[in-house]
Every structure is written in C-alpha cells, then in structure tokens.
Amino acid sequence: MNASLPLEGIKILDLSRVLALPFATMILSDLGAEVIKVERPALGDETRHWGPPFLGSESAYFLCVNRNKKSITVDIKKKEGQKIIHDLASICDVFVENYKVGELKKYSLDHENIKKINPSIVYCSLTGYGQNGPKSHLPGYDFIMQGESGLMSITGSLKGQPMKVGVAILDIVSGLYAAVAILASLLKRQKVNQSEYIDLALYDCAVxxxxxxxxxxxxxxxxxxxxGNAHPNIVPYQTFKAKDKYFNLAVGNDEQFQKLTELLSEKSLKQEKFRKNADRVRNRKELIKILQSIFVTKNASYWVELFQLHNIPAGHINNLKEVFEDDQLFARNMINAIKHPFGTLNFVGSPLKLMNSSIKKPQNSPLLGQDTMGVLKNLLHYKKTDIEYLKNQNII
Known part of the structure; x- marks a missing residue:
C-alpha cells in the first residue's frame, strides 16, 4: 500500500457512463482509489463513440474522464451478470450509478439489494431530477438542465437568444458534488460502520x-x-473591445476602481456618481460608454499588462491553442502525455496539488473490457472454466 495516495485501498464499483459520475470517479482514481468501470459488452460507454476526434478507436470525449480505471464488460440483464456485480459489490467500498430511477431494481442492483450484500457500502446515484418528485421519471441531460434550472436565462446577451455554457458545466458540477459526497460518506463510515445512500440530481446541482x-x-x-459578459452586481466587470481584440476587466471593489481612474487619467471617471460600486451599477451604461471609448484606442495586450502590473484584475480571452501554449500550465504540470496503444495521448492533468500526499501516476483510459479476465480471476477468484462459460454465453 502506498500511504502517499490518500485513497489507496479504496475500491469503487462504477456503473456510470457519459460525463458526470465518470468525472467524479476519475477524481477519486487520481487520489488513489481503484475504479472498476462496468460497461456493456461490445458497446461499452456510449461516449467511446462520440467523435471525431478519435485516438485510434477511442473518442477524445471518453479519454478525457476515464484515466486510471479498469474496464470490465458485464451484461447486467442476465442473472450471471448480476451475480458478478454482487460479488464485486461485496468487496468494494463505493458503488456509483447513473441509471434512471428504479431501473437497477429490476436487476437487483439497487441500494436496498446491494446493502444486503455489503452493509457498509457507500452507494451513489445520480439522476436527472432525483429519486422523488413529479419529474423524477424523466432522464437527465446537461443541456436540458441548463435550460430548466434557469442557467440559460442568465447566459448570453440581452437581445440574443438564451445560451448554454460552452462545456457541459452541470455534469462537471454534479461530478464534483458526487466526489465530495462520496468522500464525506467514507469519512463518516470510519465513525459509523453502515451503508450510505447518496441521492444526487443534476437538477438540484444545477440550481x-x-x-x-x-x-x-x-x-x-x-x-x-x-x-452577456457583464456582472449584475459589480461594475465595471465585463468584456471590453480594445483596438485589436476583446479582453476582460474585473474591477471588484472601490479601491481597484480608484486605481483604474488614476491610470486612465480621465476626469469624467472621477465623478461622484461613479465613486461607489452601487453608484456604478446604477450608472452602468454611462460608465461603460466612457471606458469603452478609452480602451478602443490601444491593443488588448497593452491594457492587460498595464492593469496586471497595478493589481487590477484583467486578462486575455484565449483560444485553446493559446491556452495550451501558456507557460503557466507547464509550470503547474497541467499538460500530460502518456503512451496509449493507439499513440501518444495528450490530456489535461489533475488540478489537485497536495503538499504531503501524491496523486496516482496517470494511466491510460482502458480499452473496452481489457480488465475483465483479470478482475474475475484475481479479485473474485473465479475458476477458468467459469470465466470461459461466462464468455461463451456473452455475459462478459
């Protein structure tokens, strides 16, 4: 056991797919947990096919959230497949799934059945709207939740159509909530040795x-x-057009605004109606018009460098090429590369930096079912003849 990995020795049985819970279990795997990802025979996690781009036969989408995991293929609709999951659940610490409400009960893989097998297991369910309520039967998708939760109603320009965030942000947020809840439940289990059921909803996390x-x-x-890119409660806190391109300015308090007025040497900015943030919010249009007329006279790099030099929050609006050429990312070890069966895999590293612990050395996202035999043989101690039977019956 490597004591420097915080979750070394924790086993997670992962019946989730797509993004939210796979993101959560990837975080836990980075911290040292052993994650056994259960996938459908032949098809696997649907995101394996969400491309292009692909690295060989693996989609970039799948590769982004499944490193450091083992993949086994099991047909949970068959009794023998359900027995495999039961056997694994008996030796695992955590069980995660994102099936529709009630679906796993048909296969005796719901919390009530699993806790009979392992009375101290942490069971985490993520659904669209949670286990109860008038919408609990509906499926959950990030895009739909961005609309239903009100997020899209506050995203985009005033005159344009409501906009979603450019990444599936609610899946990511829900994955973070799941990781927090699982860690809290594991900590509680050290005090009270009993099963915990985590009922997470994309909708709840979105709101x-x-x-x-x-x-x-x-x-x-x-x-x-x-x-749009402005802030409802803070002014000036938005995107501005410089001579060559746009940049972001985030003046978060009155002291910073005072510095800004001194740097810009514009008398009209020193009016009493702009002195306090509440005043600036009330007189937003007039203030922004003055600032915009100044910023358009010079390039964005001039303004960003000037403001950063004087501790006024400002930044460029980078495309991804510019992001992944940023020396800051290299300094923080946020761009990693490992050898994959289909070539070199470049990926975003873990943001977790622990002073007295380490995270797991990155390993490839697994090929579909690559660990099935090893898990059945080494973890569950199945006989060779039994494994061959399961394989011949297309259960694995």
Missing amino acids: ASLANVASNYLVGGKIPKRY
Whole structure:
C-alpha cells in the first residue's frame, strides 16, 4: 500500500457512463482509489463513440474522464451478470450509478439489494431530477438542465437568444458534488460502520450552482436579465473591445476602481456618481460608454499588462491553442502525455496539488473490457472454466 495516495485501498464499483459520475470517479482514481468501470459488452460507454476526434478507436470525449480505471464488460440483464456485480459489490467500498430511477431494481442492483450484500457500502446515484418528485421519471441531460434550472436565462446577451455554457458545466458540477459526497460518506463510515445512500440530481446541482444569482432573486424578488459578459452586481466587470481584440476587466471593489481612474487619467471617471460600486451599477451604461471609448484606442495586450502590473484584475480571452501554449500550465504540470496503444495521448492533468500526499501516476483510459479476465480471476477468484462459460454465453 502506498500511504502517499490518500485513497489507496479504496475500491469503487462504477456503473456510470457519459460525463458526470465518470468525472467524479476519475477524481477519486487520481487520489488513489481503484475504479472498476462496468460497461456493456461490445458497446461499452456510449461516449467511446462520440467523435471525431478519435485516438485510434477511442473518442477524445471518453479519454478525457476515464484515466486510471479498469474496464470490465458485464451484461447486467442476465442473472450471471448480476451475480458478478454482487460479488464485486461485496468487496468494494463505493458503488456509483447513473441509471434512471428504479431501473437497477429490476436487476437487483439497487441500494436496498446491494446493502444486503455489503452493509457498509457507500452507494451513489445520480439522476436527472432525483429519486422523488413529479419529474423524477424523466432522464437527465446537461443541456436540458441548463435550460430548466434557469442557467440559460442568465447566459448570453440581452437581445440574443438564451445560451448554454460552452462545456457541459452541470455534469462537471454534479461530478464534483458526487466526489465530495462520496468522500464525506467514507469519512463518516470510519465513525459509523453502515451503508450510505447518496441521492444526487443534476437538477438540484444545477440550481445550487446559480449561487449569488439565485440569492439575488430570493432576496430581491426580481427576475434577473441576461448581462452577456457583464456582472449584475459589480461594475465595471465585463468584456471590453480594445483596438485589436476583446479582453476582460474585473474591477471588484472601490479601491481597484480608484486605481483604474488614476491610470486612465480621465476626469469624467472621477465623478461622484461613479465613486461607489452601487453608484456604478446604477450608472452602468454611462460608465461603460466612457471606458469603452478609452480602451478602443490601444491593443488588448497593452491594457492587460498595464492593469496586471497595478493589481487590477484583467486578462486575455484565449483560444485553446493559446491556452495550451501558456507557460503557466507547464509550470503547474497541467499538460500530460502518456503512451496509449493507439499513440501518444495528450490530456489535461489533475488540478489537485497536495503538499504531503501524491496523486496516482496517470494511466491510460482502458480499452473496452481489457480488465475483465483479470478482475474475475484475481479479485473474485473465479475458476477458468467459469470465466470461459461466462464468455461463451456473452455475459462478459
């Protein structure tokens, strides 16, 4: 056992697919947990086919959230397949799944059945709307949730159509909540040795992610409008057009705004109606017009460098080529490469940096079913004849 890996010795049985929970189990695998990913024979996780681009036969989508895992293929619709999952559940610490409400009960893989096999297991379910409520029967998709949760109503320009975030952000947020809940449950298990059931909903996580915008509505009672790249409560805090391209400016307090006015040497910015943030919010249009007329006179790099030099938050709007050529990412070891059966795999590294612990050395995202034989033989101690039978019956 490698004591420097925080979750070394923890086994996770992962019946999830697509993005949210695979993202959660990847985080846990980075921290040292052994993740056994259960996939459908022949087809596997549907994201294996979500491309192009592909590295060999593996989609970039699948590769982004499945490193450091083992892959086994099991047909859970068959009794023998269900027995394999039961046997694995008996020796695992965590069971995760993102099937529709009630679907796994048909196969005796729901929490009530699994906890009979392992009374101390942490069981995490992620569904669209949770296990109860009038919408609990509906499936969950990030795009749909961005609309239903109100996130799209506050994203995009005022005159344009509502916009989704450019990445499946609610899947990512839900995956983070799942990882936190699983870790908390494992910690609790050290004190009270009993099973925990985690009922997570994409919808709940989506609404929770509204943060201050939700609070603004609940306190003020006013339906928020779309501000594009501006901020509803802070001004100036938005995108500006420079001479050559756009850049971001985030003046977060009155002291920073005072510095800004001194740097720009523009008398009109020193008016009383711009002195406090609340005043600037009320006089947003007039202030932004003045600032925009100044910023368009010089290139974005001039303004960004000037403001950063004086500790005023500002930054470029980079495309991904510019992002992955940034020396900061290399300094933080955020760009990794490993040898994959189909070539070199470049990927974004883990953001977890622990002073007195380490994270797992990156391993390839598994090929479909590559670990089935090893898991059945070495973890479950199945006989060779039994494994051959399961294979011949297309159960694995």
